[in-house]
Amino acid sequence: MRPVVEAWRISPRPRTTHTELHWVRGSSKSDVRTRGHEWGVADRTLGELNWVEVDPARVRSSVGVRHRFTPAMYYWQRTRSHVWCESQEERRELLWLDYGGQVERLWSQPFAISWGRRSRLAGLSHFPDFLGQFIDGTYGLFDVRPKARIDERAKLQFAETAAMCELMGLRYQVLSGHDGRATGNLECLSASRHDRCRPSPGVESGILEAAAAGQSRRALCDLVSPGCPPLACEWVDNMAWRRLLDVDLGAVFSSDTVYTTSASALTSMAH
Template sequence: MYYWQRTRSHVWCESQQERWEVLWLDYGGQVELLWAQPLAIAFGHGSRLLGESHVPDFLARFTDGSLGLLDVRPAKRVDDHARLQFEETATICGALGWRYKVLAGHDNRATTNLDCLSASRHDRCLPTRETELRILEVAVGGRTRGELCRIVSPDCPPLACAWVDNMAWRRLLDVDLAAVFNSETVYTTADSVHEGRAA
């Protein structure tokens, strides 16, 4: 199960691979609602899979209001039959005006680091507006996670870890998820924040 904060409900995942992909979807911020195994597609006349069926892993409603089906399958596990199944599903989605994508995985270290960040995605980890502005100011040009925490909470640096991680989750701070994640990890005020504050 994955806690989907936008709806304050859980999304059922059939495997850890699916849970990792849901984590990335959550971080991406383009999916508003997500349903697990929402429907079955029965392939009929004109399909190369006549008589077969397929249950996509997820149905997504995106933030622009559009819908789409998502399947999770590592690239190395996509055989000829699965490829055909995905092609036929994409054709049906196209006819419905829906999106379709096969989620094939991410870098293992980046996923592990994102999982660490996700522990601070909840509202309870939000810094005050004043603290958030201070962190954004200090992180211009880049600061290590340890430095940021010591600067914004000198009496108790560990308290600030949740704040800076929450801001990285919300993409207010840039961080290289593919690098080793520790107190020396560099956080930088995101370019989009620079642009937004300059406007």
């Protein structure tokens, strides 16, 4: 699998006074050699740039990671495209971002940050892991680092990145992991996140009504598909993924796992 363009070596300008962003302009389908290397000072004006039009190129930068090949891809259904991840940790964090429902679009390693002389990281560069566009149209950066691996150097890098984002008017968040069992359960639900697993409106209403006081997964499946209960499993899980049903992700999943109609779904039913 070769999901990304061949690595493009961005060479930030040395000894800059201000912190700068460097990126490669052009369509993700164009030849990387025909793209132009662009840069700008990290300020409010650059923060208002329409990054959808810029279409940031993904650039591999981590030490020890082979170019052209990747250990993980995540299918981002909102844009019907795969998001490239350098590690399974990054892919798991995208799973949680997807479940949260607040991010509309994602780009991997969209640009390089070249720290200026006024920064405590002067002379160094950093490639944020992801650039996201939220459902309200605003943008934000994400860095992924397991909590156990956040040392003093990483804390400094994240602090400087957060300060730069504040200057540019971008959001910023360090994603440092979730409970292993909860992540595994969310992986199970995500298998039914696609539209093909969505139940019909009538079936969905029946499930919401039945689960108002809480029902086991087995009971819900027996109720809406008595002739073939396994057929309803993807319907129930799809509704849990869409947060129409609440479920304890930290508990062991089984046929007796209880699904309960969410407060937001109950409000919608009342109207």
